[in-house]
Amino acid sequence: MVEKRAFISGNEAVAAGVCLARPHVIAAYPITPQTTVIERLAEMVEDESLRAEYLHVESEHSALSACIGASAVGARTFTATSSQGLLYMAECLHYASGGRFPVVMMNANRSVALPWNIYGDQRDSLSLLDCGWIQAYAEDAQESLDMILHAYAIAEHPDVLTPMMINLDGFVITHTYELVTIPAQSDADLFLAPFQTSNKMDFDSPMSLGFTAGPAYNQAFKQLQHLAMLSASRVIREVEEKFGQLFKRNYSGLLETLYCDDAEYIIVTLGSVAGTLRPVIERLRALGERVGLVRIRYMRPFPLEEIRKALAGAKAVGVLEKDISFGFEGTVYTNVNSALMSANLMRPRLRNFIGGLGGKNISAQDVEMMFSRLKSSDEGERVEFI
Amino acid sequence: MRNQAEKKTSIRDLSDRELFYGHKACPGCGGSLALRLALKVLGERSYAVVPAGCMSAVGFIFPQMAFGCNAIISTFAGTASMLSGVAAGARALGIKDFHAVGFAGDGGTADIGIQALSGAIDRHDKIIYICYDNEAYMNTGVQKSGLTPIGARTTTSPVGQRLRGSVNRKKPMFEIVAAHGIDYAATASVGYPLDYLRKLEHARHVEGTSYIHVFSPCPVGWGYETADTIAVAKNAVDCGLWYLAEFSEGRFALNHNPAELTSVRDYLMGQSRFRHLQEEDINAILAQREAFWTRIHREWRV
Amino acid sequence: MNFPERNRSFKPPKELKDYPVGTAFPAGHLVDTNAAWRSLRPVIDAIKCSNCLICWLLCPDGVIHRNSEGGLEIDYDFCKGCGICSKECRQKAIRMESEGE
Ligand SMILES: Cc1ncc(C[n+]2csc(CCOP(=O)(O)OP(=O)(O)O)c2C)c(N)n1
Ligand code: SF4
Ligand SMILES: [Mg+2]
Numbered sequence: 149m150v151e152k153r154a155f156i157s158g159n160e161a162v163a164a165g166v167c168l169a170r171p172h173v174i175a176a177y178p179i180t181p182q183t184t185v186i187e188r189l190a191e192m193v194e195d196e197s198l199r200a201e202y203l204h205v206e207s208e209h210s211a212l213s214a215c216i217g218a219s220a221v222g223a224r225t226f227t228a229t230s231s232q233g234l235l236y237m238a239e240c241l242h243y244a245s246g247g248r249f250p251v252v253m254m255n256a257n258r259s260v261a262l263p264w265n266i267y268g269d270q271r272d273s274l275s276l277l278d279c280g281w282i283q284a285y286a287e288d289a290q291e292s293l294d295m296i297l298h299a300y301a302i303a304e305h306p307d308v309l310t311p312m313m314i315n316l317d318g319f320v321i322t323h324t325y326e327l328v329t330i331p332a333q334s335d336a337d338l339f340l341a342p343f344q345t346s347n348k349m350d351f352d353s354p355m356s357l358g359f360t361a362g363p364a365y366n367q368a369f370k371q372l373q374h375l376a377m378l379s380a381s382r383v384i385r386e387v388e389e390k391f392g393q394l395f396k397r398n399y400s401g402l403l404e405t406l407y408c409d410d411a412e413y414i415i416v417t418l419g420s421v422a423g424t425l426r427p428v429i430e431r432l433r434a435l436g437e438r439v440g441l442v443r444i445r446y447m448r449p450f451p452l453e454e455i456r457k458a459l460a461g462a463k464a465v466g467v468l469e470k471d472i473s474f475g476f477e478g479t480v481y482t483n484v485n486s487a488l489m490s491a492n493l494m495r496p497r498l499r500n501f502i503g504g505l506g507g508k509n510i511s512a513q514d515v516e517m518m519f520s521r522l523k524s525s526d527e528g529e530r531v532e533f534i
Numbered sequence: 535m536r537n538q539a540e541k542k543t544s545i546r547d548l549s550d551r552e553l554f555y556g557h558k559a560c561p562g563c564g565g566s567l568a569l570r571l572a573l574k575v576l577g578e579r580s581y582a583v584v585p586a587g588c589m590s591a592v593g594f595i596f597p598q599m600a601f602g603c604n605a606i607i608s609t610f611a612g613t614a615s616m617l618s619g620v621a622a623g624a625r626a627l628g629i630k631d632f633h634a635v636g637f638a639g640d641g642g643t644a645d646i647g648i649q650a651l652s653g654a655i656d657r658h659d660k661i662i663y664i665c666y667d668n669e670a671y672m673n674t675g676v677q678k679s680g681l682t683p684i685g686a687r688t689t690t691s692p693v694g695q696r697l698r699g700s701v702n703r704k705k706p707m708f709e710i711v712a713a714h715g716i717d718y719a720a721t722a723s724v725g726y727p728l729d730y731l732r733k734l735e736h737a738r739h740v741e742g743t744s745y746i747h748v749f750s751p752c753p754v755g756w757g758y759e760t761a762d763t764i765a766v767a768k769n770a771v772d773c774g775l776w777y778l779a780e781f782s783e784g785r786f787a788l789n790h791n792p793a794e795l796t797s798v799r800d801y802l803m804g805q806s807r808f809r810h811l812q813e814e815d816i817n818a819i820l821a822q823r824e825a826f827w828t829r830i831h832r833e834w835r836v
Numbered sequence: 837m838n839f840p841e842r843n844r845s846f847k848p849p850k851e852l853k854d855y856p857v858g859t860a861f862p863a864g865h866l867v868d869t870n871a872a873w874r875s876l877r878p879v880i881d882a883i884k885c886s887n888c889l890i891c892w893l894l895c896p897d898g899v900i901h902r903n904s905e906g907g908l909e910i911d912y913d914f915c916k917g918c919g920i921c922s923k924e925c926r927q928k929a930i931r932m933e934s935e936g937e
Contacts, residue, residue: 172626173619201622206653210615213608213650217619220606221581223626225619239609248858309857347858349581349604349620351632354863358607359594361859364848368855375852545889552839552898556866559896561873561918567896597848602840602864727893753918761919764894 151395152330158321161289161328162228162254162314163188165296167198168336169252172223175203175214179233180266181318182256186228208233212240212251219249220357222348224300227251230318231258231272238276244311245280245373247358248347250303251311252296253281257419257470258318259506267507268318269470270419274447274479280373282312282380283447285418289326292316294397297331297340301387304343307379317420317470319507331395339394381449402451404443407433408458411440413522414496416455416484417468418444421503421510425468428515439519444480455487464497464522468534470504477531478502497522503534510534548731549574557600558592562760564724564750564767565589565666569637571727572664572746575734578603580633581624583617585647586610587639588673588752589666611646613638614654617661633738635662640681641671643747644705651745655714658742662734665707665745668752676755680705683775684822685815686807688755693810703822708747712781717742719781723749725768729778729789736782749776757806766804773801774823777830786834798823839898840864842913870897874917876932880908884929891921891930 156164162185166174174193176186192198201218205211208229215225229237234255244251255273259265273283282302286292295314303312316322331339349355361369385401392398404422406429408414415425422443432439442458444451459465467481476482481500488495501518503510514534521528553573559566569589573580582605584590590607593600608616613636621634638647643665654661670688671677678691682700687693691700711719718740722730730748737744751766753759758766770776774795780787798820802808811819830836846867849855880891885908892900892908899911900921922930 173622175615175619175622201626203618203622204653204657205615205618206649206656209609209611210618210650210653213612213615214619214622216612217583217606217608217616217621218623218626219619220616221620221623221627221629223623225623240612243609246859306857347860349606351579351604351629354578354602354604355860356594356599356601356605356863356865357858357860359596359599359859359861360591360607361596365596365855368849368852369859372852372855372857545893548893550838550902553864555839555864555898556842556870556914557897558870561896561916562920563896567894570896570898571893596859596861597846597865598867599861599863599865604863724894759919761923763896763918763920764924 151332151335154328154330155325156289156328157184157323157325158289158292158316159184159323160188161293162296162316163192164330165293166226167192168331168333169224169297169300169340171200171226173201173203173215173218173225174227175205175211175225176227177205177208177211177229177233179230181258181322182228182230182254185254208236209240212237212244215251216240216244216247216249219251220349222343222345224343225251226253228254230256231260234272234276235260238279241276241279241281246369248309248376249311250309252299252303253311253313255313255315256318256322257315265506266318268320269505269507270315271471273313273315274471277447277479280310280377281448282310282377283315284312284445285315285447286321287420287422287443288321289324289328292321293328293330294391294399297336298387298391300340302380302383304345305383308376308383309345309347310376310380315419320420335394339391377449384446401454402446402449403454403458404445405440405458407440408442410438410461412438412463413519414440414442414459414462415466415468415518416442416444416480418447418480421468424510424512425515428512432519447480447483450483450487452487455484456491459488459496462496464499466499466501466518466522468501468503468518472502472531499528500531501534502531549577551578551602553578553602554593554600555602556598558595559588560754562753562763564752564763565639565668566592567724567763568664568666568748568750571731572635572637572734573603575731576633576635576662576738579631580604580635581620583608583613583620583634583636585613585638585642586673587642589637589639591673610642612650613642613647614650614661614663617663618654618657618659621659621661633662634660635664637664637666639672640665640667640669641679644680644707652714655711655716655743655745658717660742662737662744662746665747666750667747668750668755670755672752672755681707685811685819687810688807698810698812698815708779708781711745712786715784716745716781718744721747721777721779723767723771723776723778725764725766725771726778726790733780755807758804769796769801772796773798774827775801786836788834788836791836838901840866842866842869869913870916871913874915875935876917876919877912877935878910878915878917878919878921878930879933880910881929881931882907884927886927888926890924890926894920894924896920
């Protein structure tokens with residue numbers, strides 16, 4: 149078997165990645181723009197290119213609940229959802245992370261009703277940042293596929309044992325066709341070992357799972373969850389290293405930087421909009437402007453040190469996000485600001501740009517405008533809608 | 535298969551092994567008896583899924599674990615979906631000869647968990663779903679559920695000038711699951727333990743979804759002496775407010791068809807949750823009982 | 837044993853490393869008893885007992901055990917004194933005695 153090149157959508161890339169990871173159980177419920185992932189997987193199970201149990205559940209709550217149940221007997225699981233579906237799962241999200249069940253999920257980032265809207269913003273996943281899941285944000289189809297493979301290796305790592313959510317911007321990634329390299333199954337098997345865990349029900353030594361822990365013990369379990377999430381930072385680097393050696397595609401851990409070494413004006417963002425920023429930045433650099441980009445790949449664990457380092461020399465930084473915590477500011481901004489405030493550094497001027505809500509276009513002109521705002525010394529609105 | 539299951543279960547055949555032991559249920563709890571007996575029949579190779587509710591609250595308090603077999607607490611709504619996942623995961627891993635069994639309360643079954651249960655039955659997943667019905671949300675302090683009977687006082691169906699307890703009737707869960715074309719369904723009562731045990735034995739061998747709805751009195755929520763749990767559970771059947779039935783291969787069967795029903799009034803007045811009922815309320819309950827039995831005799835042809 | 841033996845040497849976790857990973861702990865792990873819940877104690881009269889096992893069957897806590905001689909024994913560590921056994925015994929072979937003060 150050799151690797152293949154295929155012209156596929158982000159969703160199909162995810163399905164291909166899931167197939168390579170050989171999950172035992174897939175349980176999912178349809179919602180735009182996630183649907184084509186679970187359709188492809190259903191076809192793979194039908195033609196036996198993927199040998200997995202496929203559960204046609206009647207809701208997202210049940211999808212994740214079933215994955216937790218399967219994980220609780222030691223099975224590898226996958227589910228996918230978006231927006232309303234992710235929120236419908238909310239209780240189970242905390243359940244999976246608290247129980248340390250390394251379920252892997254794709255979330256197609258989509259606006260949350262009301263008003264109804266099926267297009268991409270990131271309010272769905274960012275409003276659930278505190279649910280104890282590792283949260284990754286892909287930029288394109290190839291990274292989506294690769295992140296699925298990474299996800300199992302990271303989530304199932306004994307030091308981590310934490311579920312992982314891979315976010316793809318709705319439509320912009322999920323439905324855009326790109327040339328994608330699909331690894332050979334034999335290579336994927338070399339990369340990803342079968343799931344082994346002692347956190348399961350077992351007939352050789354029966355276990356009680358999902359128990360109650362009162363005030364005397366509860367916090368210790370939460371502390372362990374926190375430590376596991378912190379360990380994920382290291383494990384992510386190790387996993388990407390191993391992946392790079394095998395597949396010759398290299399990733400840069402919790403965030404990716406572009407020209408941050410000497411950039412004075414930096415935009416921090418996440419997801420597919422980085423693709424809009426890149427050519428603008430190249431153009432501005434060609435004109436001699438010292439601009440740069442930070443693309444956050446992981447919101448949890450948060451790239452605390454990496455952010456500090458990347459932004460250390462900047463005069464002004466804009467955080468561009470498709471999200472807002474109403475009445476305050478964007479959640480990504482809050483996180484970036486906190487990372488900078490808690491370091492004893494010269495803090496750059498910070499601005500929060502909110503855009504792309506409900507799929508509103510963010511254009512190259514918008515990007516140029518944001519950079520020019522960063523250069524101006526006027527205070528302006530703390531939160532600027534673009 | 536059928537013969538095996540039909541064989542009368544005798545007490546002496548039952549396992550000595552206790553798989554629900556040292557739990558913190560109230561003294562005389564009917565639900566804990568229903569659970570204990572089920573695990574005697576289903577045995578050690580069980581994965582028990584227990585949602586939020588009394589039985590999970592009393593069975594898994596770190597570091598005191600009362601289940602002797604593999605067990606997990608599910609979300610309140612997630613009994614059936616987690617059971618499906620457990621069964622699918624075990625199947626995919628090549629694990630053989632196991633039971634995925636759920637123990638959910640009436641609220642966890644007829645209200646918040648009914649959607650997941652419906653999905654599992656629809657898929658004919660090989661799971662055994664046991665609803666221990668204590669007729670209210672006991673774990674949170676006796677609130678009204680969809681299986682609280684009419685007239686019962688609960689903390690959210692109080693008795694006052696205007697209302698006299700619950701105004702809703704019990705949802706017909708047994709018929710609801712039967713309408714799905716479920717592979718096996720039964721009602722039972724801890725007051726008729728041998729009938730219950732036989733149904734569990736039958737469910738063991740069903741290739742598909744089994745649902746057993748076991749009437750399980752709660753001395754705390756119903757207001758009677760702890761020693762009376764079995765008697766109350768038996769009385770409910772004898773007075774015709776509960777019934778012992780089965781649904782298998784598309785047909786209903788009545789396992790207990792009393793020629794004469796005992797006094798509903800005595801049943802009701804033995805429990806403080808009903809003691810406020812007035813003559814007209816009791817007459818209304820009697821009329822409902824009459825209508826129920828007439829209907830099932832006609833519709834089920836039993 | 838047909839029922840779990842109490843882990844009398846259990847030491848509650850002190851440091852994080854003493855805790856299980858995930859919410860997973862050995863099944864049938866008992867550290868304390870339920871004896872203090874009881875105000876009445878069932879006592880079986882072996883002479884009257886016909887060994888029908890109805891009490892054994894109906895005990896919600898499963899604390900009545902068959903011993904090797906075929907007789908019945910009550911595990912008073914876990915009996916809560918509900919009185920179901922006494923009430924259901926057709927031979928009236930189980931009396932409920934006060935636990936005293
Ligand atoms: C989603 C959700 N809503 C509400 C609760 C609160 N809750 C926990 S147990 C319970 C009552 C359970 O009632 P039932 O299912 O009848 O079981 P019982 O306690 O009576 O045995 C409730 C309402 C919860 N745990 N989860
Ligand atoms: S409240 Fe009722 S159902 Fe709950 S443990 Fe006590 S007796 Fe059992
Ligand atoms: Mg209840």
